[in-house]
Amino acid sequence: MEASGYIGVCAESNTRAALWDAMKRKETYATTGSRMTVLFFGGFNYAACDFNDPNYIVKGYNKGVPMRGDISNDPEGKAPTFLISALKDPTSGNLDRIQVVKG
Structure with missing residues (x-):
């Protein structure tokens, strides 16, 4: 049995330097499931109707x-x-939840 996962990096470009800098700034998300696209916003003025x-x-x-x-x-x-949106991988199953882990 092998363990595997994916990391999403919010970088300015697809270069080694930009990816490394984004990881150092913790501009990342990870999943052990499907390859989803995530948008994550944080603030103090979001309402339930905003989503x-x-x-x-x-x-x-x-x-x-x-x-x-x-x-x-x-x-x-x-x-x-938080205002969070996750778009599922079209080749995978549906997403059933989003888990936010505070580090």
Whole structure:
């Protein structure tokens, strides 16, 4: 039995240097399942209705930062919220959940 997984890297270009720099900045996600495409935003002003908006990606950038960004100016006592989208691999089964692991 072999263990395997995939890593997604949000890099500026597909060069060795850009990929390495993105990994050092932790601009990554990983899966042991299908090869999905992930968008991940964090901020303090997301509402449940934002994801149902056809322009949720625009709201993701306007109300927070993408996975490679730093959340700053946090209101005291307010926890961040996340806007996450995962697009399944067309050759694999459906996605049944997204698990966020805080490191």
